[in-house]
Amino acid sequence: IVLTQTPLSSPVTLGQPASISCRSSQSLVHSDGNTYLSWLHQRPGQPPRLLIYKVSNRFSGVPDRFSGSGAGTDFTLRISRVEAEDVGVYYCMQARQSWTFGQGTKVEIK
Amino acid sequence: QVQLVESGGGVVQPGRSLRLSCAASGFTFSDYAMHWVRQAPARGLEWVAVLSYDGSNGYYGDSVQGRFTISRDNSKNTLFLQMNSLRVEDTAVYYCVRDPSVGGSRVGSFDIWGQGTVVTVSS
Numbered sequence: 001i002v003l004t005q006t007p008l009s010s011p012v013t014l015g016q017p018a019s020i021s022c023r024s025s026q027s028l029v030h031s032d033g034n035t036y037l038s039w040l041h042q043r044p045g046q047p048p049r050l051l052i053y054k055v056s057n058r059f060s061g062v063p064d065r066f067s068g069s070g071a072g073t074d075f076t077l078r079i080s081r082v083e084a085e086d087v088g089v090y091y092c093m094q095a096r097q098s099w100t101f102g103q104g105t106k107v108e109i110k
Numbered sequence: 111q112v113q114l115v116e117s118g119g120g121v122v123q124p125g126r127s128l129r130l131s132c133a134a135s136g137f138t139f140s141d142y143a144m145h146w147v148r149q150a151p152a153r154g155l156e157w158v159a160v161l162s163y164d165g166s167n168g169y170y171g172d173s174v175q176g177r178f179t180i181s182r183d184n185s186k187n188t189l190f191l192q193m194n195s196l197r198v199e200d201t202a203v204y205y206c207v208r209d210p211s212v213g214g215s216r217v218g219s220f221d222i223w224g225q226g227t228v229v230t231v232s233s
Contacts, residue, residue, distance in 0.1 A: 030218075032216070034216065038218060040219075048205075048220075048223055050220060053217050053219040091154065093219060098169075098171070099147075099160075100157065104154050
């Protein structure tokens with residue numbers, strides 16, 4: 001399964017919203033009824049950290065300005081008001097069939 | 111404190127072998143499936159291998175199948191990755207990661223990541 005993220009780079013203004021799209025080459029709905037699409041954030045020099053799992057569930061400690069949505073093959077990560085600590089690369093990831101990642105979207109402040 | 115600490119990376123010539131280790135602490139290691147994920151320089155993330163909580167089932171990505179072996183020692187809270195027949199394209203930061211799915215409730219992602227260990231394959 002191939003995941004394609006857009007845009008690949010996103011200059012954003014502090015306090016403004018941002019969104020990232022992730023499109024899958026196949027439906028991510030598993031036979032168990034769940035959709036295994038998650039979002040991770042990687043700051044420079046750090047390992048990735050989990051933000052969102054199963055499309056829209058925020059992981060423990062993740063601020064509520066982060067939200068995930070979507071279904072089937074099209075998914076979106078939204079940041080309601082970008083803060084300085086949100087810079088870095090965002091990856092979508094699927095776990096319906098093995099595990100694969102999108103190519104990443106770099107978020108930077110204008 | 112939940113923690114994963116990788117070790118064993120280094121510089122190795124093509125065709126040689128290397129063994130990575132990952133020491134887990136702060137949680138019941140034997141309850142969780144564990145993975146290795148790698149990231150080539152200035153590149154994205156690539157899943158490498160997974161091993162079930164009890165070590166009975168392991169699966170590999172196509173690019174490492176037949177060359178890498180994942181294993182664990184639950185008595186020592188340690189995960190391993192034996193890498194044989196290394197290629198230049200195996201050069202990457204290797205992360206040990208935890209799969210938080212337990213008791214039949216699947217999460218479908220990775221919640222704890224180590225800081226990574228660097229493997230460089232070069233002649």
